[in-house]
Amino acid sequence: LSCVLSVSADGLHEDLHINGCSDSDREFMIALDGEEKWYADFTNKKGVEPQPSFIDHMSYGEGLYQQAEGDQQICKQNLKLSAKAMKDTPLEFDPPSSPMIYSRDNVELGEN
Numbered sequence: 001l002s003c004v005l006s007v008s009a010d011g012l013h014e015d016l017h018i019n020g021c022s023d024s025d026r027e028f029m030i031a032l033d034g035e036e037k038w039y040a041d042f043t044n045k046k047g048v049e050p051q052p053s054f055i056d057h058m059s060y061g062e063g064l065y066q067q068a069e070g071d072q073q074i075c076k077q078n079l080k081l082s083a084k085a086m087k088d089t090p091l092e093f094d095p096p097s098s099p100m101i102y103s104r105d106n107v108e109l110g111e112n
Helices: 064-086
Strands: 015-021 026-032 035-041 046-048
Touching (some): 015 064, 046 064
Antiparallel strands (some): 015 026, 026 035, 035 046
16 A cells, blocks of 8 residues: 655756768757756767766766667658658648738837
8 A cells, every 4th residue: 555645846957969970960968957967979989978077077978879879860760761751742832821021121119
């Protein structure tokens, strides 16, 4: 038998993980509370922990770079599949709901 009297989910920290790819670029990064904690340096084939020496060092382990490489392969494959699936999708152009008029010169509010 169990009972929950009160539960609170106040967020103390903000965790961010970015994994992305394009035809020419790759990104894999982990941040905590707006500070970058780890990123994959794909040029030098290693993980980088850009933490200053005066804080308690937080390590993400040895296998994270290999995981980043694997995630990039999945990202590239998904990118190819998405491009193929969307190849014949027609672009939709919605006309503006009202006419738009732009001035030829820069205009400052309150000046003639």
